[in-house]
Amino acid sequence: MAIETAALNPIEAFAIVGIAGVGAQWLAWRFRMPAIVLMLAVGLILGPVTGIFLPERDIGALVQPMISLAVAVILFEGGLTLNLRQLADARLAVRRLVYVGAPVGWLLSALVLNLVAGLGWQASIVFGGIMIVTGPTVIAPLLRQARLRARPAQALQWEAIVNDAIGALAAVFALLVVLTRQQELGEAQALWQLLRGIGFAMLLGVGMGFGVVRAFRRNLVPEYMKVPVLFVTVIVVFAGADLVLHESGLLAVTVMGLVIANADLPSYAEIYRFKESATILLVSGVFILLAAGIKFQALAMLDWRAAVFVLAVILVVRPLTVMISLIGTDLPWREKLLIALTGPRGVVLVAVSGIFGERLVAEGIPDGAMLTPLAFVLVVATVVLHGFTLAPLARALGLTSGDKPGLIIVGGSVFTTELAQALEKADVNVLITDPNRGHLLSARRAGLPYFYGDILSEAAENSVEFIAYNAILVASDNDAYNTLVATDLAPELGRDSIWQLARHKEDLPRHALPSQLGGRTVNGNRTLDQYLDLMERGWVFRTTRLTEEYTLEKWRAARPEVIPMATIDRGRLQFVGDPARIEGRPDTRIISLIPPETLEKIRLENEAAHLARAEARATRRGEGAGIGDPPAPAGAAG
Template sequence: MAVEAAGDAMAPVMAFALVGALGVGSQWLAWRLRMPAIVLMLVAGILVGPVLGVFDPARDIGALLGPVITVAVAIILFEGGLTLNFHSLSGADIGVRRLIFVGAPLGWLTSALALHYAAGLSWESSAAFGGIMIVTGPTVIAPLLRTARLSKRPAALLQWEAIINDPIGALAAVLAFEVVLVLNTTTTVGAAIWDLAFGIGVATLLGLAGGFGIARCFKRGWVPEYMKVPVLFASLLAVFAVSDTALHESGLLAVTIMGIVIANANLPSYEELRRFKEHATVLLVSGVFILLAAGLNFDTLWQLDIRAVAFVLLVIFVARPLTVLTSLIGSGIPYRERLLVALTGPRGVVLIAVAGLFGDRLLGLGFEDAALISPLAFVLVAVTVVLHGFTLAPFARWLGLAGEETPGVIIVGGARWTTAFAEALRKADIPVLMTDPNFGHLRSARTAGVPTFSGDILSEAAEQRLELVSYATLVAATDNDAYNTLVATDLAPEFGRENVFQVKRQKNDSARHQLPSTLGGRRFGAEETHAGLERLMREGWTFRVTRLTEAYTYDDWRAEQPESYLFGRISPAGDIRLLTAEDEFKPVPEMRLITLRPPEATPREQPPADT
């Protein structure tokens, strides 16, 4: 009965609800378990699809399946282009150009050779599939970079290569398919070349027109704030549809160009648009992966043999390293960084979606081996994501190209009390960085050996020069309450709102000066203002780090030091967590407490307890 029920068609609304629940649920579970999200999404999709037969996208969604995936991929690529702010290139610009202009053609060639000689595909199928294989998947790279916490330059190289090569790979597949079409139909070579050039030209013009048009309308105030996102979405779909009509898949290039133009237009509302698009992309990536995995045909997958294994190994350990290392010769990039990029090439949703599309079209032209393109794409994506998802962070640490293993703390504001706080964190082996727009405010921190950055934490210079991936917590603690609120509000999406703190505002208790919960960070600093904490330091208060043990519990510490303030705790694993008055606190042995003690407090004579 269960097997028979599993074959019944599911209502389309229920199907979309199931896709959303599985996709977002997999993303959340991956965050909790610190695993690559794509792995769990692939497993979830395969379980409900070919394994249990509960969900079959072609059966339950029907004719909407193709357009849904096509539009989702277009929006994903647009969001990728929207992250391409040229100021963020910094030292990676030479390497990125090499990876695009040298690496893309070379990667196309090496991938096609691997497909033909290892997987056994025909030259026609190898050329089309090899084009799309040059993409490394921005939707997969971004989560991996957040987890691995790479240094800035290799992270920028991987991110830019993934984003820019996505539409280039799609167009390479289009070019190869057009050539195959010419050789197998009555279409003339001249007509095919004209159609290709015309489609690319139209895509470029439409992308530029859409991007500059949106930027002009937004800057001149022709679109109200509440309509900016809907107008952006409608324009995106229009640009994609018109371009795709001129040449299939050229819409991917058009929307990417449109995103790049908007990203570099210095729009006041750019950050809000980008963050909304990021949220939409998470939903779309989750949904597309579930749909594609659930629609996988096991009968076709079983056709793969040892040649598929040889193909995957050849791509990961020969084609990718050869392409990257050759492209970066003479670039000036250190060999360790080149090696990290060369051995990091996870594929993602665009590869699967476009490979499946052209596989079906090649099948229609009579190339039976094209049936293997989709399962080969799934195997390559699964293997590369699992491999890089679990090895990138330790490999980067081994090469010395990862941030601190222990997430650190950024303190914005140089003062007597923040310097003492930073020194206590450093003694507890917590990475710390102190920043302040005023160079003089950092004098005592520099004297104490605390790493500093003189400048505005919100500036482009800070974004380019600081390795923010090494820090998980931010404390806004200048003597300017308005600036603290601005910093905490602007950087909350970057660090997570639960990890952004600021000292109590001077007039926070007044109803006329209270701010909504959407502004600022979590209150920090023992319910004392900046001036109050400075006063305590002048009176002789000191920061200490105290270790709890089985014999010396939290109750013992509190009984001895009832007037001391508890600022945070460091878990036995070394993770730091700053505390507010509302936080639940569960002390355990080997936990360390970060405290501010009055001058009369005498520490218990326990050498291992206090530092």
């Protein structure tokens, strides 16, 4: 039972929702935890546990419209991710998981909900449709943490992205069927109302989608207004479709997103990034609202059936769905097993089930009240389970890329080749890419992994195991291309993982770029040409391992003239931005550029140390033989 506290005014309530949602997302990123579990915990603490924030009390009638609009934007985002050309080019396994896996998963989920969880058929077919989704925002961090090989990782990620939209569409269709039948109309009238509502929603979504595309292509909307216009259009489409058939607005906005995603808009990247930011905010808010609004009475409705239901979904529905879908594909059994045992659910499941459950209850279907508690239980169970078991399972099946740090170097040259060789010796997975085959000649001669092509191309998406690399260094001879690559990949990998060599004339005001463009600069303001000049003068890469005795301070004192480039500490590769701020502890490895005179000095020091050790061994042998003893036979010291 919640503790009684004073009611909040709407402004205070909105502030708490924002702080709680975004704060939980940040904590999840900071401590590498599933954000959805933290948001659930925070929402439960604020709501039913402490009573600090109760949506019905503090926001009242605005709760349901806010959740509905947020879910509409979330589903529009799902449509924006569904590029049909990419799906057509996807491997057979991915297409099977979509075309076969979605309907099979829907059917099996509905059966388990009805036979195991005890829900009626109306609630079962609606919730079964939502259960198709596997949560792209959840699966991506898990895959990166587990460092899976490319093929199973791409299959899981593509399935999550595509089925996110398909599951929502399936649930919307099912809900519309149930709501139409609940109105106790004649068969013909019910069918007409359903077809009319679905047809109008799809026509509205397609029409407005093409309208947006046409307006954007003809420059009828200025660049700075494209995102606001798109946002308002989503709300208008959602509201307009709902006027004809309630909840059909969700279908309309999903279809509109699909149309825009497949139109090759030049502004699509900016739209997509804004959409990602808006979705994070909305998902956070919806999750806090739903979790804080849960009542202990609803949680008390969960009994042993809920536990059996979760086990059935994880151990029966998911494996059976995947195995049926992948019959006849060329995937090895290990990869099929890994995919079959990996199916974390995400925020879309909870958000959509929350609003659909309320709608079913309002229409006189009491089982709708079970959708939100069951969704929470399933999400938490799958996220926690797969969060702890995916990496060990992948290692046991031999499907990981290893625990080594990984680096993609964009730009082939003598400098990047020798840097890659030094990093490989320090146990780093390195890949050199360049759209110019001639620039890759030195990398090919050195036997280094390389990709010939543009790192931003679709071919790279299909050929490069991005998930095996956690950092990128852009170091081509084209400053504009370097900035483009760093800027484009920063939102996906994080700007702290994107490094770039200094640009020519970067220190001049007329050539300076805004801080949000490009990556982090490596060690001062040296350009590629300056590094190549050093290489021509005999500078070489060397790796130094710090110890308890040979500390960072001693290394700095002994090698003041070297250029530190990167450090490897506890399996994490980090390039040096400011040499004065290097952190070194025992076992930290420092990759640095060393001038030829220092290299000669190191060689002489090593020779002197070798001679000193040899003399010390000879002295110990002489003392061990004793005075008057015969000399040791030749070669005995070895």
